[in-house]
Amino acid sequence: MTVGLDRRCSMGDFVAGIADGTHLALAGFAISRNAVAFAHELVRAGRRHLTVTQVIGGLETDLLAAAGAVDTLTYGGGSLDRYGPLHGVNQAALGGSLTLVEYSALALTLRLHAGALGLPFIATRSMLGSDLASAPTDRGEVRAGENPFDGAPCLIMSPLRPDVAVVHVDAADKAGNAAITGPTWSIPETARAARSLAVVAEEIVKVGDIDPSNVDIPAAIVDAVIPAPRGAYPTAVYGHYDYDGAHLQMYVDAGASGPAGLAAYLERWVYGTASFDEYLLRAVA
Amino acid sequence: MTVGLDRRCSMGDFVAGIADGTHLALAGFAISRNAVAFAHELVRAGRRHLTVTQVIGGLETDLLAAAGAVDTLTYGGGSLDRYGPLHGVNQAALGGSLTLVEYSALALTLRLHAGALGLPFIATRSMLGSDLASAPTDRGEVRAGENPFDGAPCLIMSPLRPDVAVVHVDAADKAGNAAITGPTWSIPETARAARSLAVVAEEIVKVGDIDPSNVDIPAAIVDAVIPAPRGAYPTAVYGHYDYDGAHLQMYVDAGASGPAGLAAYLERWVYGTASFDEYLLRAVA
Amino acid sequence: MTPGVTWTRGEMLAVAGSLQVRDGDVTVVGLGLPQVCGFLARRTHAPSVRLLLEIGAFEPDPTESAMGIADPRMWEGSTAFGSLLEVLGVMLHGQRVSLGLLGALEVDQWGSLNTTEIVAEDGTRRRFRGSGGGNDISSSAERTVIIMTHQPRKFASTLAFLTSPGRRVDGRSRPELGLTGEGPTAIVTDRAVIALGASGATLESVHPGEDPDAVVAATPIPLAVPAGGPAETPSPTRFQLDLIRSRLDPKRWYTG
């Protein structure tokens, strides 16, 4: 057994290393596995001008958008499921402070996959004929093309390699080998596409405790291992804890009342707490 | 729990459904996880004119080539590791009865991956500048291209969708949900690329016995579940049994003496046995 | 109608939608009514349908109402977990999905869908969840069925945003656009079943108690009516209603 490098890092130290303007990739999905502890810390640190890429947006992205930290969001859609829409994202987009670049979920996942695999580009039939193809084409990320083997139309997309990805895992060892149970949606591709990867772990386990056949993210691509028990709260982590529906509803209700409502939420629950642990104590109590 | 369809099938019935000329995808790797029971049954059934695609060739492919069953082999290389080369493949290729189309291991895996994902085509930098690019280019499977986003040269490859893939798994339920432990090399892409997939399983388990997070091949892509304990013998199945080095060496030595040596091996161990069980009894005794 | 059996509009929609599912279909379902339709079909006439969720859950069989496809309740009973690339890539883009069941904010006469944003008459834009896997399903499933409540504002000749392509877009057919599959074959609402074909939309059946002329008036897209008038959609059975009420939508979020 090779022990490997120790990549452990506190959330505070990790966020201190993220500059304004960073291109972040996030991997929560609506009300599950959002990197909420990370989003809180970024907001408290006052990061601005972020570019965020996320296949399906959720609470983490909405918090960042509500705080005015995001200049550009590339996503395949998003919501807080039946609790409501991403008011922070939608208000920033409609207000013009956030540029929203929409894809289909598969098309964006394929761009990340191409980035992960170092492919020069990747082709798809998704988005053909739809209005979704327009903005990415205008931005030069997507081009109309054709299959050289049969002449059929397709879209040719550039690979996407965000600067930093942050994904929430069940368990990780100090070297970074990490495991996820349940559906993994776009987590594997998001983690592998980024130039730098942080895994936020419910639990840090000893090297060797994760069966190598169950490792979903190998240490070789991990740059930071951040312990954060309950770090996805109030979203759910399969096998660990459920979402907190009352808290999510309070957040959506705040957003429904407009930017002032979200600002009040952030003041109380993010800026008004010194740490995520304090937030947890207040929110769960 | 949805019980799903029952896809169980005997090896004999499965092979009876494979016609001469079928494009088979195999997923063994040198001396590990070869579908040897399947190869024996195909040879005994006298199948001819097969096209075989395999990322790294091993015993299963060599048996088929030695029996004269393969017209075209597309592979990324192969051997029986230190036991020796694929004499059956090499002799048939040098003798002109088998067309060998060589790729790099990654390039061929990417073609299978493109087939699995329904991509119109896939691009790579592998094989650029090498002699490997020539044969696939002549065959129209690969084209010189360039990245439309930066003008860099690349190769554009067509997706590969073999007719039938046969892969050896640790365990499967009757619906086809299957698990593999250890390295998985090109098994995931090979299984998903084929239009029809058979999993050959060391063990058939009850639906629900495989943790859904550990399912490597979901039932939704499986057409046949073939029980075959020790069906990869004399190659190894990680966690189940080791390769039989003496038997492999005997096979390689037979091949080293030329086509007659391989014919004698097949006569004794394949044509001369009524079933794989009989072979196992004789070989392991 | 069976004497003494009554149902809600949502129940009628769920039952009519479920009848679009064929036994053996490999189906990606969206959240809400599409999911209820899929589960109902599996427990009635289509026991071997495969239901997949884009999040990476194969053949779930939930016992509780879920708040969305990201709610772990929704994944209960799954036989395999995988990734979005596995479901929308290998299964769907790889041409292994025969049916997509989709909801919509707006639909046009060719079954193209808007799930992205609505523009009010005063120009105010209201944003919704976007595509998710919806565009992918519309682009690559062998056929799709649209499940929605019947409100005139949801039928539009020009969508505010075309999220997911139907049978034709701007006069171009799916093969011309590069899309595979037949595209949408039906819009099932809580009032009627509208068949979509190569020549457009036809009022195939109206639900029991609905007046065909009223349905046509409430459907502001070009809509053919068969010479003899539309058929009547089969009524829900007690068995279907019991399933919906006791098992598939016990909190009545979708069918109440």
Added chain:
Amino acid sequence: MTPGVTWTRGEMLAVAGSLQVRDGDVTVVGLGLPQVCGFLARRTHAPSVRLLLEIGAFEPDPTESAMGIADPRMWEGSTAFGSLLEVLGVMLHGQRVSLGLLGALEVDQWGSLNTTEIVAEDGTRRRFRGSGGGNDISSSAERTVIIMTHQPRKFASTLAFLTSPGRRVDGRSRPELGLTGEGPTAIVTDRAVIALGASGATLESVHPGEDPDAVVAATPIPLAVPAGGPAETPSPTRFQLDLIRSRLDPKRWYTG
């Protein structure tokens, strides 16, 4: 040379090859001597090197001699198992591999390799294992090092088959070919270390006891010799030799 310490040519090759590995390298290793070089480096001067096997094993630490990378003995101690697409795709083609350690049948002066087939003078062809991941490693690793025994027939100005591209092919540079990385930086044999650079091959060092002129005569490719003559490769230490003998190649298959 430490008095009383002796070693085989294979051991010298393993030690000289290991010295090409830098601490922190992310390395894909081929079977045999390349693997011994990688493991030796990790246990000596490069403790944080990451070793990867194309079959899908991350950081193995085997305790028994393995018959190949498909031998489960070779995967022992791995911290993660994955797929070929993960190692050759995400890690290598994704530009995360800094070093490839490769063997060869034939090499040219630019470090291009043949692992596919040899053609004898009478035209007889003899086939070998082909590329496997070798071409991929040569195409995408930041740098590669070639590990081979020193026989004149293995050095060729024109390869019988160019399996894996080196620093130039047919006069074209790697960027012109579309390849990333520097390409091969050294050929390490059991007699010498040959540096490969932008202008070709240079005899960097000969192993203790070797005559530089004899090495040059046994190396039929254009080979520069530094003005002051080549250096002498550092001798193996007792620690290195003990590791090889007791742990890394106990059956002496590669270094015996």
